[in-house]
Amino acid sequence: MSYDTMRGGVLGIPPWRGSSIVYDRAWMILEHLRGNGYGTGRNPVYKETRRVEQDMATLISALEQGHEATVREQVQHNLRFLSAQQLAATSR
Known part of the structure; x- marks a missing residue:
């Protein structure tokens, strides 16, 4: 499955x-x-584009499978792509 066919949301969490x-x-x-x-x-x-796209593929696969360690690791590794407002909106 690719990102283009996936939809985020509360289902499947x-x-x-x-x-x-x-x-x-x-x-x-x-x-x-x-x-x-x-x-x-x-x-x-x-090379950087290839690495980011490999990270995307890994994250999508981990999201599909619900693999906690990989999802957490990929999100932590890629937090630089989120703004301060997005981080604040998703913090507790």
Whole structure:
């Protein structure tokens, strides 16, 4: 499944503690990246673009499977893509 066919939301959020916050941040990161021209399945020329798109693919796969450790790790690794307002909106 690719990002283009996925939709974020409250459906399918696993029951582990804090999952709704982590999933909200993950969807915000993916929205930001997609809005700035990144996408999985392309053949990027630049090394940084390739790395970001590999991170996107890993995050999408982890979201689909509900793999807590990978989702948390990817969100933590990519927090730089979120604004202060987005972080505040998803904090407790």
